[in-house]
Amino acid sequence: MFSVNAIAATSATEPLARTTIERREVGPRDVLIEIRYAGICHSDIHTVRGEWGEVAYPLTVGHEIVGEVTEVGAEVTKHAVGDRVGVGCMVNSCRECDNCRAGQEQYCLDGATGTYAAVDRDGTITQGGYSTHVVVDQDFVLRVPESIPYEAAAPLLCAGITTYSPLAHWNAGPGKKVAVVGMGGLGHMAVKIAVAMGADVTVLSQTLGKKDDGLAFGASDYYATGDPATFEALRNSFDLIINTVSVPIDMAAYLGLLRLDGTLVSVGAPPEPLAVPVFSLFNNRRSFAGSSIGGIGETQEMLDFCAERGIVPQVELIGADEVNDAYERVLKSDVRYRFVIDVATLRR
Numbered sequence: 376m377f378s379v380n381a382i383a384a385t386s387a388t389e390p391l392a393r394t395t396i397e398r399r400e401v402g403p404r405d406v407l408i409e410i411r412y413a414g415i416c417h418s419d420i421h422t423v424r425g426e427w428g429e430v431a432y433p434l435t436v437g438h439e440i441v442g443e444v445t446e447v448g449a450e451v452t453k454h455a456v457g458d459r460v461g462v463g464c465m466v467n468s469c470r471e472c473d474n475c476r477a478g479q480e481q482y483c484l485d486g487a488t489g490t491y492a493a494v495d496r497d498g499t500i501t502q503g504g505y506s507t508h509v510v511v512d513q514d515f516v517l518r519v520p521e522s523i524p525y526e527a528a529a530p531l532l533c534a535g536i537t538t539y540s541p542l543a544h545w546n547a548g549p550g551k552k553v554a555v556v557g558m559g560g561l562g563h564m565a566v567k568i569a570v571a572m573g574a575d576v577t578v579l580s581q582t583l584g585k586k587d588d589g590l591a592f593g594a595s596d597y598y599a600t601g602d603p604a605t606f607e608a609l610r611n612s613f614d615l616i617i618n619t620v621s622v623p624i625d626m627a628a629y630l631g632l633l634r635l636d637g638t639l640v641s642v643g644a645p646p647e648p649l650a651v652p653v654f655s656l657f658n659n660r661r662s663f664a665g666s667s668i669g670g671i672g673e674t675q676e677m678l679d680f681c682a683e684r685g686i687v688p689q690v691e692l693i694g695a696d697e698v699n700d701a702y703e704r705v706l707k708s709d710v711r712y713r714f715v716i717d718v719a720t721l722r723r
């Protein structure tokens with residue numbers, strides 16, 4: 376074990392603070408990553424505040440990690456010292472179940488090992504990316520293409536893959552009308568990726584405050600969900616709705632926006648249940664689905680897709696001591712569109 380600088384939560388209510396955490400020694404199949412940037416996902420906030428259930432403190436979160444490989448184990452073949460790499464929401468899975476074999480490690484039947492707050496193979500609790508270094512099995516480390524700036528690559532590891540996966544699965548593309556609910560970290564990536572896939576994209580945001588950005592990201596329409604007229608104007612319109620909102624939404628109202636055989640996919644993860652009136656599914660034979668991040672192979676495919684198409688998350692860089700303020704701003708919808716920690720500020 377060795378100690379590294381980090382930021383950790385000590386309880387559900389105390390501010391996060393600087394500390395040191397332990398990383399395991401680099402095993403034969405492990406990669407040591409010197410972290411450069413770590414994104415702040417709303418899931419980090421749900422987790423440290425205990426909204427999804429109890430967690431063990433102190434806890435270091437962060438699952439949008441990019442950095443440079445500085446050491447590899449003797450059996451590592453996939454990565455080399457000096458490589459630009461990334462780590463997302465999981466660091467291990469059983470690799471043997473049907474879902475793992477299908478490349479859907481996020482749905483590992485044994486439970487994939489989360490990058491933080493999960494029980495690691497050695498029985499310790501995994502600690503995430505708000506830190507200077509991390510040791511990860513080579514199979515859960517992604518290659519970050521050179522053309523994606525380091526700091527902008529971080530949000531792809533969660534916000535990028537979480538929106539890419541359902542957009543790809545439900546065939547967002549030419550001729551498809553896609554709505555994105557919520558213009559935060561995931562939402563702005565959903566817009567950029569769906570546009571790149573060729574879909575016609577509408578943003579459904581609380582207000583029109585971010586309309587100029589939405590249109591600049593390639594959306595063709597932008598509506599305020601605070602205005603009831605929106606739900607009248609857009610009835611029976613969309614093939615696919617990606618819901619990225621972190622609190623429950625009025626399911627009947629949003630399902631009413633789906634056309635024949637349309638699907639509403641929730642990636643937003645409020646702790647409270649979403650109430651689905653079944654009659655709003657009967658009309659137009661609608662579907663309601665969920666989706667969790669994406670597999671490792673698909674995450675690499677998404678990174679390569681973003682590099683090829685020039686899709687770059689819009690980030691606000693912050694220092695290690697600004698994380699608590701950043702959390703408050705995320706909760707106030709005051710982020711354009713992802714906070715990313717410059718981990719150099721954690722080295723001192």
Ligand SMILES: NC(=O)c1ccc[n+]([C@@H]2O[C@H](COP(=O)([O-])OP(=O)(O)OC[C@H]3O[C@@H](n4cnc5c(N)ncnc54)[C@H](O)[C@@H]3O)[C@@H](O)[C@H]2O)c1
Binds near residue numbers: 557560644666710712
């Ligand atoms: N399914 C997954 O694998 C997965 C992965 C990552 C994040 N998540 C979850 O997705 C959610 C979003 O994460 P994020 O990091 O993008 O958060 P975020 O806070 O950056 O974005 C959420 C956005 O929703 C907006 N919003 C809130 N209420 C709204 C409403 N009624 N109508 C329209 N917009 C509304 C907010 O203003 C904000 O812009 C969180 O719950 C997070 O835990 C799920």
Ligand SMILES: [Zn+2]
Binds near residue numbers: 416417464534
């Ligand atoms: Zn996330």
